[in-house]
Amino acid sequence: MSLTPQWLDELRARVSLSGLIGRSVRVTKAGREFKACCPFHNEKTPSFTINDEKGFYHCFGCGAHGDVIRWMTDHQGLPFMDAVKELAVQAGMEVPAPDPRAARVAEQQKSLHDVMAAAQEFFVRSLGEDRGAEARRYLASRGFPDRIVREFGFGFAPDSRTALKEALSAFPDAMLIEAGLRIVVEGKEPYDRFRGRLMLPILDPRGRVIAFGGRILSAEKTDAPKYLNSPDTPLFDKGRTVYNLHRASPASRQAGRVVVVEGYMDVVALAAAGIGEGVAPLGTALTEHQIERLWRLVETPTLCFDGDAAGQRAAMRAITRALPLLRPGHSLRIATLPTGMDPDDVIKAQGAKAMEDLLAGARSLVDVLWDAERAAAPLDTPEDKAGLKARLLQHCETIQHPDIKSLYRRELTERFGELAFARKERAPFQPRQGGGASRGKGQPWKPAPPPLGAQDRAKMLKVGTGQSQSLLAAVLSGLIRHPHEIARHADALARLQPEDPAMCALIDALLVESAQGALLETTDLAPILAERELRLPSAEDCAGMRFGFLTGHGEQASDELAEAVALLVELPAVEVALATATQRHEAEFSDETFAEQQRLLQRRLALLARLGQMGRARASL
Known part of the structure; x- marks a missing residue:
């Protein structure tokens, strides 16, 4: 069975060393490391350190040193392959099947490391010779101290098509090509990739040279790229490598x-x-x-x-x-x-x-x-502002973690509300007749963002006319009556796309209010919304629906409101799916398409029946 160095590195990276050792040894946090009494010799004060970032443990008392695999072999007493298999299970990795080719690849990579090390020695040596004078002058002009030049391994590639090949004659040309040091052009002799350039080695996390970067020195070569990197090779993947x-x-x-x-x-x-x-x-x-x-x-x-x-x-x-x-x-x-x-x-x-x-x-x-x-496009018109909101929400949708997605949506919606609408000056405080104080809390409210434009709303749930529109009006009235329920249903509300712009603006206003975290009383919320010139749903908009949450309070009202929101989301989605299924059936006319159309039709009827049962709607279908 052959295991590549890359596979073993991935195994080591996936297993927490401190967690592994902590199963059998008591460890304590010490800064960015962990400490313990060494399990390999008797001691009373901890001298055994565990470093998860570097991936090794070390005892300053007895010198024990190793990684997760070494721990399993030295402390747990497992043979190497048994240790690897057990760690692979913990890491959720498949142990490679026996493959003679993998063994050859591992040997090949080992040889390529030798090639790259030899090339680095050649470039460093060339920098110190007469032909490296221009490169040394460039380094001096940048003000890099000698210690930095040595630490980063600066070198020089002579301006020759064969200098590297001649210096590394112990290695076959095929290996130099595979390592990315030589270039093959059809119909021509291979030649050195780096010529007349200041060279900088690119190292892997273990400090081994895996690639090179070269900066051009001659100002005359205007057609050549300023910086040139090694191509992807068996050792080097530029998308997975972080320099330094x-x-x-x-x-x-x-x-x-x-x-x-x-x-x-x-x-x-x-x-x-x-x-x-x-x-x-x-x-x-x-x-x-x-x-x-x-x-x-x-x-x-x-x-x-x-x-x-x-x-x-x-x-x-x-x-x-x-x-x-x-x-x-x-x-x-x-x-x-x-x-x-x-x-x-x-x-x-x-x-x-x-x-x-x-x-x-x-x-x-x-x-x-x-x-x-905000700076990507003008914000002169309502359409421009709606475009900004759509772009921000599209970014939020790419976030996979649900809590972070919700918090980003809240934060960006708040900022959009502040930008898209100018605040109106509130009237000076006037005591009501009879000396009573105003019922409002006196805090200026951030008006709602405008509804999304037609293109930007393509992926949202459309709420048209009829029963779904009446249901929307009833739900919004219920949320205004129970403001503490808005945050619970924020995600569902954000997906809705009413045909009525006034309803769109009201939904966005409720979402912004929820995002601000203000827990207003219902007597405060309705007047403030009206003051911001937002039209509130009327009894006529609700088409006679008499939901319990429009008059009552408590857990029952909360549950009924939640069911109404669920209907509001599912009903337009089912209607869209039914329209699509009908078109498909008309085009294909098969048993399968007919069955799907009927299934969706029955689901739509069931939803409407439940809606009528809940709201006791007077309007006919």
Whole structure:
């Protein structure tokens, strides 16, 4: 049975080391690590540490050291494969079946690591030779100290099509090509990928070279890309690799943050200024896998983007990637640089403290999302404003976690309400005749957003005329009578699309009121809604429906209101499905389509019958 290094790395990442050890040893939290009395030798004071982020345990007393697999073999006494199988069950992973090809791939990757290490030695050596003089001058112009040049492994690729091949003659050309160091063009001899460039190695979390990035030095090569990265190889997947992760991990524990910048030269500039927790994606927008990797280090990484249009687009791409992944406590913060400046420019012009101040002023994801969508298009007309609301709600719908989705919808709806409607000045307080105080609480209410435009409402539930319209009027009257029930039914109300604009505006008003968290009395809510020129449902709108929640209170009224909301949501959905099924039956005329049409018809009749029973409606069908 052959297990690849990638599979084993994934296994180690999925199993919590502290949780595994904590099943048999008492562990205690100590900062970002855990401590325990060493289980491998007798001791009275804890010298055994467990680091989940690094994935290993270590005893400073006896020197015991290992990862989750080593724990299972050394402490639990399991053979290697038995340990792997047991951990795989805990991690929810399938143990690869025996595959001779996997063994060959693992051996191949081991050989490719040797190739990349040899290439790195060649590039570093070339930087120190005469042919690396231009590269050294460039590094000096950037102000990078010698320690930074050595730490990050800067090198130089000579401007030759065969220099690397000649230096690595011990390896066959096929391996150099597979490692991404040489390029094959049909009908031509292979040639070195990196030529005349300042070289920077890209390392995996274990500190092994897996790829390279090269910056062009000659100003004459205007047709060549400024930066060139290795292609995807058996060792390197740019969408899953975070540059400088192996250095940023220990630095992040001290700083309590991770700073994500746009390129690896920005990472080096931050490190030179004393900010060692910088990382970068590699030629692509931040991917879902990279976001998950960063969340293993800190719960809220800080993304640093340029202030120009391209930087703002990059920020929005990162936000849209992150929204579906959000979970409690895990998010992103966005720091925006001055227009036309990268981190190195800021540090050189204003000093490292200025960069620290920019990072400290990073904004929350919801703030940046709101500002970006608000500035994305004009807001001159009601249609423009409805478009903004639709875009914001579309972002909310991508969030998978239900609580976070609800909170984002509430937050953005509140902000939209403040923007879309100007507040009216409230009349000065006047005592009523007889000396009684006004029944209103005197707090200006945020008016409701306008209804969505026709295009933006395509995915919502339409409530037309007839019984469903009367039911809607009754439900809204009930919610005004029982304001504490609004939050319970907010998600259902947000999906409705009444044909009557006045009903649309009233629904949005109730949602905004609920989002504000104000628990108004019914005697307060109705006058305030009317004052904001929102038409309230009348008895005529309800078509004579006499629901109990329109007159009563208590648990029975609450349950009846909930059933009415459920009918309100299901009835238009069934009507749409029935219309679709009827069209299909008319086109196909099969037993299957007829059965589906009849099923939906019966369901519609059952819903209408229940509605009539509940409301004792006077209007006929």
